[in-house]
Amino acid sequence: MFIKANFHKPAAVVLSAGIIIVCIMLLVFSKECANGALSGIEMCLNVLIPSLFPFMAVSSFIVKSGIADLLGKPFGKITKTVFGLSPCFAPILLLSVTGGYPIGAKSCNEVYKSGTANIDECKRAGVFMVCAGPGFLISFIGMSIYNDKKIGTIMLCSQILSVLITGIANRIINRGKITVSTKTNKTIKMNFTKSVVESVYDASKGMFSICSFVIAFSALTGIISALITDDFAKAMIIATFEVCAGVKAVSAELPVWAVAFVAGFGGICVHFQIFSVLGNLKINKIIFFCYRIIQGILTAAFTYIGMLIFYDTKSVFSVGTVSGGSVYGGTALSGIVLTALMVCFLCLLKNYRNN
Numbered sequence: 001m002f003i004k005a006n007f008h009k010p011a012a013v014v015l016s017a018g019i020i021i022v023c024i025m026l027l028v029f030s031k032e033c034a035n036g037a038l039s040g041i042e043m044c045l046n047v048l049i050p051s052l053f054p055f056m057a058v059s060s061f062i063v064k065s066g067i068a069d070l071l072g073k074p075f076g077k078i079t080k081t082v083f084g085l086s087p088c089f090a091p092i093l094l095l096s097v098t099g100g101y102p103i104g105a106k107s108c109n110e111v112y113k114s115g116t117a118n119i120d121e122c123k124r125a126g127v128f129m130v131c132a133g134p135g136f137l138i139s140f141i142g143m144s145i146y147n148d149k150k151i152g153t154i155m156l157c158s159q160i161l162s163v164l165i166t167g168i169a170n171r172i173i174n175r176g177k178i179t180v181s182t183k184t185n186k187t188i189k190m191n192f193t194k195s196v197v198e199s200v201y202d203a204s205k206g207m208f209s210i211c212s213f214v215i216a217f218s219a220l221t222g223i224i225s226a227l228i229t230d231d232f233a234k235a236m237i238i239a240t241f242e243v244c245a246g247v248k249a250v251s252a253e254l255p256v257w258a259v260a261f262v263a264g265f266g267g268i269c270v271h272f273q274i275f276s277v278l279g280n281l282k283i284n285k286i287i288f289f290c291y292r293i294i295q296g297i298l299t300a301a302f303t304y305i306g307m308l309i310f311y312d313t314k315s316v317f318s319v320g321t322v323s324g325g326s327v328y329g330g331t332a333l334s335g336i337v338l339t340a341l342m343v344c345f346l347c348l349l350k351n352y353r354n355n
Contacts, residue, residue, distance in 0.1 A: 029223045036222020040215035043244050048214060051135035053207050055099030056106060060199035062091055063110035065192065084171040088116045089125055093167075096129040097160045100136060101243075101270045104129030106206055106277040113279070123283050124174060127291050128166040130274060131159050132243075132263050140244070141259060145251050150310060155260050158302030162264055162295045170291075209276045217242040217269035243267035257304040264299030265292050 026033055061067070076087030083089065088111055096104025105126050112122040134156055142152020221238045228234040235253045239246030239262045246262045271292065275285070 025223050025227075029226045032222040032226040033219045034222075036225070037215050037219040039222070039245075040218025041211075043218065044211040044214055047136070047140060047244070048211060049207060051133060051139075052100050052103070052210065053203055055095060055103050055133070056203035056206050057199045059092070059095045059099065059103050059107040060110055060202045061195050062095070063088075063107060063114055063116065064198055065195040067091070082171070083125075083167045084174065085121050085125055086117045089121070089129075092125065093129060093163075097131045097163055098133060100133035101130060101266055102206065102210060102273045102277045103133070104131065105274040106202075109277060109279045109281055110202075112281055119281065122281050124170055126274070126278055126281055126283055127288055128163060128170050128295075130266065130270075130292070130295065131163050132156075132266070136244075137263060141247055141251075141263065145248060145259075146256075151256060151307075154306035154310065155263060155299065155303050158260060158299045158306060159264055159295075161302050162298035165298055166291055166295050169294075206277050210273045213269050213273050213276070214242070214244070217267075218245065221245050239265075239267065241267055242269045256307055257300040260303035261296040261300035263296075265296035 073087055075090035079085050079087055079090045079093070083093075089108075092104060092107040092111065095107055108117075108122045108126040108129065111117045112119060117125075132155075134152075137156045137159065138149055138152030140152075141155060142149045146152075221242050224237055224241075225234060228237065231249075232253050235246070235249035238249045243262060243266055246267055247259050250262050251259050271285075271288070274288075275283075
């Protein structure tokens with residue numbers, strides 16, 4: 001009866017078919033799925049929780065205790081002029097480029113809930129304040145994959161530049177529609193003890209959500225690895241879904257700049273994490289996706305330039321079985337990336353004109 005009633009709805013049919021296929025894959029590739037989930041758990045315990053949880057707690061504490069207002073005052077004019085945002089976003093921008101992917105989004109949700117900034121500001125900030133942290137870029141990519149801290153540092157600087165540029169572009173695209181909150185005096189601040197308790201509690205909830213997504217997508221990549229035999233295609237698909245496994249897979253197939261693109265893009269798993277921590281801040285997902293592609297391309301471009309400046313050879317150091325990515329290598333993927341950049345800008349301009 002349900003199938004008959006919903007047969008005329010293509011979306012329902014596709015969704016149902018997809019769920020059935022996933023269930024079959026879980027049964028057929030149960031071992032690979034379990035191994036993928038296990039690797040996701042290890043990633044959470046060894047990388048994500050140690051690097052993200054402290055920053056998530058600190059970012060929440062800064063907002064709840066009212067420190068965001070205090071820290072934002074010296075940089076208020078810069079934040080307002082450059083990004084069209086309230087002064088309270090100055091420390092959030094710093095946290096987003098030092099803490100990791102979801103920290104900026106979580107902080108935007110915190111200032112919205114506290115009443116420090118209006119919903120328009122928080123949505124605009126949540127779109128571009130997305131950045132991999134030093135722990136991931138320098139320790140995981142730089143040291144674990146390439147055995148070279150300098151490569152991770154170049155990627156970190158490249159990603160910070162991409163965040164700043166997309167932030168400025170965001171202000172230009174939304175010119176004429178920018179509203180900066182002036183109601184910071186009505187912000188509800190908690191006392192020190194309550195701020196600490198609430199911050200740790202919120203960070204724990206956020207961390208649980210993030211780890212759940214990582215484990216689920218790691219299980220998916222385990223199935224993908226079993227289904228696809230071509231290493232290049234496997235690397236591309238995995239990088240689209242999960243950034244941790246993606247950067248490692250791509251580093252074996254493509255140059256360093258391609259790994260930087262994957263880190264800048266973040267992967268669908270990270271996108272879901274950000275949507276989760278944004279809470280009631282419902283941003284346009286198409287625009288968000290376009291910004292991630294643009295940020296990935298900018299990160300790749302700046303990394304490419306950095307490698308040209310700091311390295312004389314055409315390859316970088318590697319560890320284990322991961323091949324060192326070449327610095328100067330270029331493929332048809334370069335053309336695809338540039339085309340994607342053009343499409344993203346067209347989508348953003350179309351959205352601006354419609355609004």
